[in-house]
Amino acid sequence: MITLNDIYKIYVNGDTTTYASNGINLHIDKGEFVAIVGQSGCGKSTLMNIIGCLDVPTEGTYLLNGIDVSTMEDDELAEIRNKMLGFIFQQYNLIPKLTVIENVELPLLYAGVDSDERHEIAKKALERVGLTGKEKNYPSQLSGGQQQRVSIARALAGNPSVILADEPTGALDSRTGREVLEFLQQLNAEGNTIVLITHDNTIAKAAKRIVRLHDGSVVYDGPSDKDGAVVQAHVSFDDDPLLKNKKGGKEK
Numbered sequence: 001m002i003t004l005n006d007i008y009k010i011y012v013n014g015d016t017t018t019y020a021s022n023g024i025n026l027h028i029d030k031g032e033f034v035a036i037v038g039q040s041g042c043g044k045s046t047l048m049n050i051i052g053c054l055d056v057p058t059e060g061t062y063l064l065n066g067i068d069v070s071t072m073e074d075d076e077l078a079e080i081r082n083k084m085l086g087f088i089f090q091q092y093n094l095i096p097k098l099t100v101i102e103n104v105e106l107p108l109l110y111a112g113v114d115s116d117e118r119h120e121i122a123k124k125a126l127e128r129v130g131l132t133g134k135e136k137n138y139p140s141q142l143s144g145g146q147q148q149r150v151s152i153a154r155a156l157a158g159n160p161s162v163i164l165a166d167e168p169t170g171a172l173d174s175r176t177g178r179e180v181l182e183f184l185q186q187l188n189a190e191g192n193t194i195v196l197i198t199h200d201n202t203i204a205k206a207a208k209r210i211v212r213l214h215d216g217s218v219v220y221d222g223p224s225d226k227d228g229a230v231v232q233a234h235v236s237f238d239d240d241p242l243l244k245n246k247k248g249g250k251e252k
């Protein structure tokens, strides 16, 4: 479903060159639940933007459902995003002036789905996230957890191949965050492919597979319950000579 071959994203600013993605190889199959983790600045957002077709790599190829999207122009990328990807953001990214159901309908509007069908699909998506009865409310009238569920409904409405969640619990209290993670696990159990981006090891544990980045490279890729998947937050591998050569990258 997702195949990244030797992906580089290189930023040049004056005489500073940053390898935000430094030769990433990654394959994600249909039905997987993968967390991309690592400390701030390791390249998570860069990779998320590439996987989410919001940006293209400097070098390397990216196949999404067999389609090479790595050299596409902006308008083609927008179409791919609309057809194949569902996004969940930390700040929900709902439009305040639109009602809950209008927010969920919006991507379908862009996709050219007619009004009746749009309404029907959005209604079902809201039912799935437990928000029946809130269709006519505005986002500001809902709690943070409910707003995040609206954004999940919006992601689901387009029936995407992949759901990309970037720090989806970052703005929520821990109990509500836990509920959102459980909901993502449920969606995965129903067959949805999920890529979760987080700096938080505890949250990453909700996924089945963890991909850990460090300085733009993958330093761990495997089950979330294995040694090395989750590194204690207080341990700095670079600073500790005994840990220095251990696999798993470092945390702040």
Ligand SMILES: Nc1ncnc2c1ncn2[C@@H]1O[C@H](COP(=O)(O)OP(=O)(O)O)[C@@H](O)[C@H]1O
Residues within 6 Å of the ligand: 011, 012, 013, 018, 019, 020, 038, 039, 040, 041, 042, 043, 044, 045, 046, 047
């Ligand atoms: N537009 C940009 N121009 C220059 N450097 C960038 C740009 N975007 C990101 N970077 C650099 O690339 C590295 C990875 O950034 P990012 O992907 O945002 O990491 P993360 O999301 O893990 O915090 C960082 O060193 C960051 O400063």
Ligand SMILES: [Mg+2]
Residues within 6 Å of the ligand: 044, 045, 046
């Ligand atoms: Mg980031």
